[in-house]
Amino acid sequence: MRRFVADKAKTLINRSRTTCSSSSPITTSTSVLQRLTSSSSQSPAVLRFLSTSSDSMASDYSSTPVTLNNVNPKVLKCEYAVRGEIVNLAQKLQQDLKENPGSHPFDEILYCNIGNPQSLAQQPITFFREVLALCDHPLILDKSETQGLFSADSIERAFQILDQIPGRATGAYSHSQGIKGLRDTIASGIEARDGFPADPNDIFLTDGASPAVHMMMQLLIGSENDGILCPIPQYPLYSASIALHGGTLVPYYLDEETGWGLEVSELENQLKTAKSKGINVRALAVINPGNPTGQVLAEANQREIVEFCKKEGLVLLADEVYQENVYVPEKQFHSFKKVARSMGFGEKDISLVSFQSVSKGFYGECGKRGGYMEVTGFSPEIREQIYKVASVNLCSNISGQILASLVMSPPKVGDESYESFAAEKEGILSSLARRAKTLEDAFSSLEGVTCNKAEGAMYLFPRINLPDKAIKAAEEAKTAPDAFYARRLLNATGIVVVPGSGFGQRPGTWHFRCTILPQEEKIPAIVSRLTEFHKQFMDEFRG
Amino acid sequence: MRRFVADKAKTLINRSRTTCSSSSPITTSTSVLQRLTSSSSQSPAVLRFLSTSSDSMASDYSSTPVTLNNVNPKVLKCEYAVRGEIVNLAQKLQQDLKENPGSHPFDEILYCNIGNPQSLAQQPITFFREVLALCDHPLILDKSETQGLFSADSIERAFQILDQIPGRATGAYSHSQGIKGLRDTIASGIEARDGFPADPNDIFLTDGASPAVHMMMQLLIGSENDGILCPIPQYPLYSASIALHGGTLVPYYLDEETGWGLEVSELENQLKTAKSKGINVRALAVINPGNPTGQVLAEANQREIVEFCKKEGLVLLADEVYQENVYVPEKQFHSFKKVARSMGFGEKDISLVSFQSVSKGFYGECGKRGGYMEVTGFSPEIREQIYKVASVNLCSNISGQILASLVMSPPKVGDESYESFAAEKEGILSSLARRAKTLEDAFSSLEGVTCNKAEGAMYLFPRINLPDKAIKAAEEAKTAPDAFYARRLLNATGIVVVPGSGFGQRPGTWHFRCTILPQEEKIPAIVSRLTEFHKQFMDEFRG
CATH class of the missing domain: 3.90.1150.10 (Aspartate Aminotransferase, domain 1)
Incomplete structure (x- = not known):
């Protein structure tokens, strides 16, 4: 049966x-x-x-x-x-x-x-919430009671952030990609993580990672003949978004026997099969660390994946929202951008989008709907199209934008909040x-x-x-x-x-x-x- | 020339x-x-x-x-x-x-x-920001310094709102339609505004009105043969959304000579023309008060519009985001739902979606990306489809949800903040x-x-x-x-x-x-x- x-x-x-x-x-x-x-x-x-x-x-x-x-x-x-x-x-x-x-x-x-x-019942990270509250109600920043309620570095950080917002207006629509100063902070955080340059103009702040994924699907899928290679099993945002945009999900199976391994031979086979059916495969989606599988890709495997995308002319859609959730000493998170750059592939060699979210990590701020995508390796004309689509929704929510900058730039050794922050994390x-x-x-x-x-x-x-x-x-x-x-x-x-x-x-x-x-x-x-x-x-x- | x-x-x-x-x-x-x-x-x-x-x-x-x-x-x-x-x-x-x-x-x-x-340089409404800050950082709610920094009713409201959120978790994804208690508040606000019942299950909280409009376009547009009647001039969210979803914008011209009047004869003509070209017109979008025109529809005119939608089997998409922005004593805002209900049309007689946003009104909280749509007159099967599409993005941001409840339920006479609130407004x-x-x-x-x-x-x-x-x-x-x-x-x-x-x-x-x-x-x-x-x-x- x-x-x-x-x-x-x-x-x-x-x-x-x-x-x-x-x-x-x-x-x-x-x-x-x-x-x-x-x-x-x-x-x-x-x-x-x-x-x-x-x-x-x-x-x-x-x-x-x-x-x-x-x-x-x-x-x-x-x-x-x-x-x-x-x-x-x-x-x-x-x-x-x-x-x-x-x-x-x-x-x-x-x-x-x-x-x-x-x-x-997981509690929010105190420093993050202090900064958000102060940015929501900046009138209290100068009050004496505030010193007793908030950490000194949260007050300082709120002032810094407000200075980055034109007119200190946390209630105004921002630039369609997000507030420039916050994108600067995020780009610095990416540089510190990867050891390779990051450009604030590559960052698009979004209401969580989901709208960013939709935006890229919207760009890439023109008809049912456009296909996206997706892992099976996959987080169903991908299948849902592909269905809503009328494209074709081209599956590649992760190998359960080898700890949900991602085999390039499987990618090649599935690509070949899809092509033989007239599907124009546009992109490869990779979720690392994996959802629902929990696997963390080895760097050597990531290199093969980058090579495959380069060779086949595919956009690499890298879902990296669990980058701070690695639990085993033998594995480490490497961003696909770092891997590609370390292989010598520059901005004009490979089209790569990295998705990040404030909903995951150790902070798990799902309700704040913050996130970003880092968009590299697209020509200025295509970037203009992505910008236009972002503009139609005006901007992502400013609290989410602020939080995205905070998770990429948390308290540092010596800051008043550092010890409590490190302990919470x-x-x-x-x-x-x-x-x-x-x-x-x-x-x-x-x-x-x-x-x-x-x-x-x-x-x-x-x-x-x-x-x-x-x-x-x-x-x-x-x-x-x-x-x-x-x-x-x-x-x-x-x-x-x-x-x-x-x-x-x-x-x-x-x-x-x-x-x-x-x-x-x-x-x-x-x-x-x-x-x-x-x-x-x-x-x-x-x- | x-x-x-x-x-x-x-x-x-x-x-x-x-x-x-x-x-x-x-x-x-x-x-x-x-x-x-x-x-x-x-x-x-x-x-x-x-x-x-x-x-x-x-x-x-x-x-x-x-x-x-x-x-x-x-x-x-x-x-x-x-x-x-x-x-x-x-x-x-x-x-x-x-x-x-x-x-x-x-x-x-x-x-x-x-x-x-x-x-x-418009300043945010103090009460709204107080409540948002307290909900962002509830740990300070019980502290004595907080009494000196925040109004008593903002503290009380924050407690009320937190009690409505499962586990008081402002950092958790909510129900896909938004937090139930906040939807209750919004429904009460709509009832108070219209004098007709409103159901919290009809409310879908969204990151501003734009995603709500996209959601409805996504539902209604299956191909270029599906048309949406839109005013000309129109707020280009409509043309952009119709273009992105691959539908056809069927224009109806507002009459500049009569103060941007909306003539039903024009609607009829344009509908007829579109039908003759094989366009299946699904909905009528009306922006009231008007953007970019600034006109406020007379109630009699709204009745004609409701009749027209009913007769022609069109969904009425009512963009009512400027409902609190009326500047002339001779005009008043009436929601289309109120108008339809006062004509005797009930839930099962007319399909009507009303869009509201926290970005407009006197508060102008654009950066918060809060809003909702009230969806009435759709069968349970269709409601399930709308719910599913909302679920794919999980939920709108919680601060925006809270703010949407606040604008529909501001301080009342007798509350500590009432006088300052009324003066700011x-x-x-x-x-x-x-x-x-x-x-x-x-x-x-x-x-x-x-x-x-x-x-x-x-x-x-x-x-x-x-x-x-x-x-x-x-x-x-x-x-x-x-x-x-x-x-x-x-x-x-x-x-x-x-x-x-x-x-x-x-x-x-x-x-x-x-x-x-x-x-x-x-x-x-x-x-x-x-x-x-x-x-x-x-x-x-x-x-």
Whole structure:
């Protein structure tokens, strides 16, 4: 039966590949699986919109003009599992628990579906918040009480930042790329990180990394014939953005057996296949450290990737938002720009975009929506087009811009805040490393589960060897086997994970993504709930 | 000669209309005019990106893969004049002035191109900033010094808001539509404004109004056959967004002679014409109060518009971001939702989206990127699609969300901040009204210039009857006549306005948009500089 589903998925993938000029292979295969899962999830998602009219049926809207038949088909095609059906169910259960405590076999929902550290009680870095508050309300900067409330270096930094903003106006639209002085700070931070020059005119500040990724997809995708090479598994922002822009996702599979290795031979094969189908592959997206896989690329591997992009004329889209999240001593983050420059490739040799976000790192300031992309190796005419697209939305939010400058230029030895800052940072990162290890060990000890190490990022992506009987039950429930497992897990334990089918996976394999973010003191309980659930699940379906 | 240009523009418009199924009539006509202007503006825009390699030529990038020939053609088509060539020139002149004071016949650049009040020294509303600072750094809420620095009601409000945020985590991603408690506050504010119920589940908080407009365009536009009725002149976010999403802008002309009146007969004619060309018109965009025109629609007119949308099955996209900017006693803002509900149209009778922003109003918090759309009259399935698209970007920034709740729920009589808040608000709005009147009178007194009243919003859109000789000179300079005038104005006075061709205008008429935002004490100097320039310009070209 497992083979049946796997074969079915393969057939669907192959079928879509043969007609690939009109649809993305992986998007199609993913959405096929997701369509299977969505029928059972329809109700909670729909219910959420009907609080004032819960008796309504869709047909009551028959006189309104927009229907599933005339909405943009690209929107229909787009999927985003990180906030998909399992999360909708979780929100419903949370509401249940609030209204009827004791109505489920757990007393809280544990959101392990999304890299959102502060939602799980991680505290913000004090220095960053001090500076943001002072920039929000500069009138207090000169008041004596302020000295007692804020660190001296946060006050000094707020003054410096305000001096960089024309008219000190934190409430004004900035330059479309972001405030020049903040881009100077970020460029210096990149130089310090890489040991190679960075130009503030290459920096585009954005509301988190997502809009930056959309901007590049918008630039590169003109039609379904334009393809983007994306890792499988991948963070579904990529598949969603490619679907919304009407392009084709060209998958390359990461090799689970070698710790989610990225093989250039796989890139070459997939590129060749895509080309033979008339796809014009424009770019290679690489997520390093990996999401959902947690792998950190070796420098030698990065060099091969740069060579490949150079040789094949591909833009290298480097998602480097987890650059500060590396947990193993044997690995280190190297930016693709540093790697390319150290190979002797200059500004005019390779087109490279690096994405960074304030949502990740040890600070995890997701709600601030700050980030930037560093755009190198594009001609002035193309830069002008990127600038124009940025201009249509005027600018990113100024608090996010300020925070992006702070994370690239934190307190230094000798600053008043340095010690407390360093302690906060070290406390978070070492705890994340411990949590990653504990959860990895827990997953690995489960029957039929293998789990690669989280070298970096914020996730584990364990593989579950599901019994045939479970796969059959999933099919009967019209859901993907991994979604079936995730749903059972949620209903039994309150733990929210994302099924692997939301990220893509080799046909016939099943995974889920679980963040390493729950509070450390809760981890033992999570491990025991999970272990108990898994044992019962396997007992129920073990053949 | 003027007729020649006008005829040429008309021919181009007609030509594009006859082939209209493959391109937008107005986008094409606009971009034709803008293409005329762009050759002369190429250099400053390009120069801005070359600070580290100013000797580079585009050809040096010959080995990079992205070129104007293979970039997404929709991006090439998109134009956004509010930050276009004149602004690029202004930034260059500003740099000149910094490096060589006295190098131009003025000592500062006056940015009247964009509704960005705080960039022109408008101060933020104190209460709003107090609350934002406290939410950014809640650790100080309990400190005794805080009582001395912040108003009691801002502290109380910050506590209330933090209580509405799960885990008090202002650094966490929120629900994709925004924090539920803040949406409750906004819905109450809408109810208080309209006297009709509002549902928090209808609110989608966004990073300013622009992403909300993009989201709706993305939903409605599947191909170039999908059309959106847009006013001409229009705020170019609409033309840009339609171009980026590959749809067709179906223009309807506002009637300058009747104070930029919106005639339903014009809507009917344009709809008919578009239909006859195979365009499937999906929505009507209305900007009220008007941008760039400043008109405030009469309620009776709004009723006709609602009737028209209902009859023709169009989504009504109501840009209501200037709802608090009305300057004349004879006009009042009415939301389209209030108008529709007062006509008896309920949730299931009409599809209506209202856009609001924290960038406008009397607060002008552009840099905070806060806003929302209220989405009514869409079936649950379609709402789910909108929710999915919102989810892909996770959420809007939390400070912007908080601010959106504050502008819809400001201090009330009896609150500690009420008097200072009311004084700040009244001070700004009355000053804006005076500035609007002074500038309107100044424009109207110029030779060959007529200027409608700014009833609302932040702009005047005077019409210039340019002498034939000026039109000829513009043609020789390969620029649109209004861009020629705006460029001369900038070079002579440092005043930055946006040529009417960036908004669309009746062929053969020429305008520019000028904000009413310069500091009041600077207005007399602006008027005299402008008057002197205009006199000299007319003397030079009067023929």
